[in-house]
Amino acid sequence: MNILKPLRKRVLGRVHVPAVTLAHGGGGKAMKDLIDDVFVSAFAPLDAHVLEDQARFDLAALARHGDRLAFTTDAFVVDPLFFPGGDIGKLAVCGTINDLAVGGALPLYLSCAVVIEEGTKIELLRQVAMSMAETARSAGVSIVTGDTKVVQRGACDKVFITTTGIGVIPQNVSLGIEGVRPGDGILVNGLLGDHGASILCARGDLALDTEIESDCAALHELxxxxxxxxxxxxxxxxxxxGGxxxxxxxxxxxxxxxxDIDEAAIPLRDEVRGFCEILGLDPLYLANEGKIVMAVPPEEIDAALSTLRAHPLGAGAAIVGRAGSGEAGRVTMQTFFGGRRIVDMLVGEQLPRIC
Amino acid sequence: MNILKPLRKRVLGRVHVPAVTLAHGGGGKAMKDLIDDVFVSAFAPLDAHVLEDQARFDLAALARHGDRLAFTTDAFVVDPLFFPGGDIGKLAVCGTINDLAVGGALPLYLSCAVVIEEGTKIELLRQVAMSMAETARSAGVSIVTGDTKVVQRGACDKVFITTTGIGVIPQNVSLGIEGVRPGDGILVNGLLGDHGASILCARGDLALDTEIESDCAALHELxxxxxxxxxxxxxxxxxxxGGxxxxxxxxxxxxxxxxDIDEAAIPLRDEVRGFCEILGLDPLYLANEGKIVMAVPPEEIDAALSTLRAHPLGAGAAIVGRAGSGEAGRVTMQTFFGGRRIVDMLVGEQLPRIC
Structure with a gap:
């Protein structure tokens, strides 16, 4: 059952209790009121009647943006729900927008499925829904359908959100992870590790004074x-x-x-560098939520770099390395101290529930 | 990050531990192995290399099925994960297929986002993934992209799955909940309440002997x-x-x-009727996972009924009532005893975590 199902109703329901009960997941009146009051009023305050139980789009209209449909999904279980620079709602919208955008797609529509723990404050849900709505609106993306489930106390930790996105890839765009060639420049659009560091600080187990903000942002325009x-x-x-x-x-x-990347070229905030040193973390593995890694052919590196730097979300862009014709699949780093070490995939756990 | 991201790798990884650890959610090697071993090997055993991080479809190919894209999502938190007649995997695939199909869409592609509790047995996940894969395959639908998250022990109850579906609505199909007219027949495709009764029995809190099977099924062909x-x-x-x-x-x-519906015409299994009497439940509110309610114009009722009955998933189809021009929005039922009562929306909670 879709959360936006009751949209055709004449009057939006209201929730009259401070916290979510199991009745809010039962499929009846209480659920309808919760969905109306919290989600529908946030996602579609003005134009609720255009939304449908099942979202529908004209294929011919989609085809005006390009020739391929892109489709991607992500579950968000971040802990805590609110952190400097964002919250689970903003993260859930930006994360799926970015998953569409890195494939070259123009992000258009999102769905949103929410699992809520009994006892969660209605006010908290409202904040999350408003954050999703604002993030989507400013990115030019619509949240068009959804679902809510309520589980008993202790069966989930407050709120989990899964967003799924569809977008359209323009005809001339062809990006693929298998397309990197020796000589390509490896670029990033700015300071790394802010999201991971922000979440870890926000958990409050560390007596660290710095408040690092998550870099959570929608990158499709960049x-x-x-x-x-x-x-x-x-x-x-x-x-x-995995960073x-x-x-x-x-x-x-x-x-x-x-x-091969160059440690000295990797953009890191001093606080993040210090933070990693204190905790013994490697910033190359810290999570980001507003950073992309790009492989760009040599003749376009300058244009790419200046374009990234001209955008607010790419001001700190840098060339961090080069692809080469060494051992296939091998990633290495020139260290500060003049050595060279292998950069492996993350083995084991870095930080649970980072997104 | 999408669960199918590592598909381009040459060799699928293997999980060498019996249960999920937090490392399996970290974005690194362990996560890749879990995804390869459990999900990719189930969803795309033969042709893994055709799958992409972000699923992509040719819009022109989609347009051969119809003129509108349908998009719908559902979270599944059913407890227990396995029950007579199904499991959370089968439910997650059928549920989203049905949400597409009731809008008239041909279901084509699904995404799947899984939240897993630390300590969940790998073998259990494998069973769920195999069930999803088999259900999708026999329905002619592909699971094309996904995501996994792992949360610490106690932060979710074993496994939650969100599926999102896309399908295409043929040009001549136009279904809408606002289209019911006085005189229309109200039909169902068979015995009601089996899913709700099955889940409640499977929880084992009731000392009931009957094993009622869930009606969980994909209804798009019907x-x-x-x-x-x-x-x-x-x-x-x-x-x-909400039934x-x-x-x-x-x-x-x-x-x-x-x-106005007729209590005597409502198809109910004797066990479900007895079950409801014992527990004081109203079968009209019991959940179904393989049942649809249809409004059909008078001249097509006979054709609809005989077509439904000719299909294995519609053998028990029945006309249960009629739309009329009485008070708008009012649902009533002629009871066994000759009375007439209002059938309201479900108020409060019936059964938590039924799907």
């Missing part, structure tokens, strides 16, 4: 600008869980190239 | 046959959470008609 300036860009990946180390390994392995 | 035989069908709804009572109220309210 990516659009990049692809106009450097249309030969081979591939783009968002460096979320840039994981993305670089995936690129190197899929493309059959080596990648 | 619906396709119905729409060919009765193309004037006004609307179709799956009677999941047929909720669906009938939604239809009556959205269409501005009254609906």
């Amino acid at each position: 990516i659009g600008a990049l692809l106009r300036a450097a249309p030969g860009t081979r591939c783009i990946r968002d460096a979320t869980r 840039i180390a994981t993305v670089l390994n995936e690129m190197a392995e899929a493309s059959g190239v080596s990648i | 619906i396709g046959a119905l729409l060919r035989a009765a193309p004037g069908t006004r609307c179709i709804r799956d009677a999941t959470r 047929i009572a909720t669906v009938l109220n939604e239809m009556a309210e959205a269409s501005g008609v009254s609906i």
Whole structure:
């Protein structure tokens, strides 16, 4: 049953209790009121009647944006729900927008499925829904359908959100992780590790004073600008869980190239560098929610870099390395101290529930 | 990050531990192995290399099925995970297929996002993934992209799954909950309440001997046959959470008609009837996972009924009532005892975590 099902009703329901009860998941009146009051009023305050139980789009209208439909999903279980620079709602919208955008798609529509623990405050849900709505609106994306489930106390930790996105890839865009070639520049759009560091600080187990903000942001406009300036860009990946180390390994392995990065070129905030030193974390594995790694052919590196730097979300862009014809799949780093070490995929756990 | 991201790798990884650890959610090597071993090997055993991080479909190919794209999502938190007649995997695939099909869409592609509790047995996950894969395959639908998250022990109850589906609506199909007209027949495709009763029995809190099987099934072929035989069908709804009572109220309210049903005409298994009597439950509110409610114009009722009955999933089809021009939005029932009572939307909670 879709959360937006009751939209055709004449009057939106209201919730009259402070917290979610199991009745809010039962499929009846209480659920309808919860959905109306919290989600529908946030996602579609003005134009609720255009929304449908099942969202429907004209295929001919979609085809005006390009020739391929892109489809991607992500579950968000971040803990805590609110952190400096964002919250689970903003994260759930930006994360799926970015998953569409890194494939070259114009993000258009999102669905949203929410699992809620009994006892969760209605006010908290309202904040999350408003955050999703605002993030989607400012990104030009619509949340068009959804679902809510309520589980008994203790059966989930407050709120989990799954967003699924559809977008359209323009005809001339062709990005693929297997397309990196020796000589390509490896670029990032700014400071790394802020999201991972922000979440870890926000958990409050560490007596650290710095408040690092998550970099959580929707990157589709930045990516659009990049692809106009450097249309030969081979591939783009968002460096979320597993950090840039994981993305670089995936690129190197899929493309059959080596990648060598330069530790001195990696943009890191001083606080994040210090934070990693204190905790023994490697910033290459820290999660980001507003950072992409790009492989760009040599002749377009300058155009790519200046375009990224001209955008607010790419001001800190940098060339961090090069693809080469060394051992296929091997990622290495020139260290500060003049050595060279292998950068492997993350083995084991870095931080649970980072997104 | 999508669960199918590592598909381009040459060798699928293997999980070498019996249960899921937090490392399996970290974005690195362990996560890749879990996804490869459990999900990729189930969803795409033969042709893994065709799958992409982000699923992509040719819009022109989609347009050969119809003119509108349908998009719907559902979270599944059913407890227990395995029950007579199904499991959370089968339910998650059938539920989203049905949500597409009741809108007239041909279901084509699904995404799947899984939240897993630390400590969940790998073997259990494998069973769930195999069940999803088999259900999808026999329904002619592909699971094309996904995501996994792992949360610490106690932060979710074993496994939650969100499936999102896309399908295409043929040009001549136009179904809408606001289309019911006075005189329309209200049909169902068989015995009601089996899913709700099955789950409640499977929880084992009741010392009941009967083992009622869930009716969990993919109904798109049945619906396709119905729409060919009765193309004037006004609307179709799956009677999941909230049962047929909720669906009938939604239809009556959205269409501005009254609906009157006949208690004697409602198909119920004796075990379910007895079960409801013992527990004081109203079968009209019991959840179904393989039952639809249809409003069919008078001249097509016979064709609809015989078509439904000719299909294995519609053998028990029945006309349960009529739409009328009484009070708009009002649903009533002629009882066994000759009375007439109002059938309201479900108020409060019936059964938590039924789907």
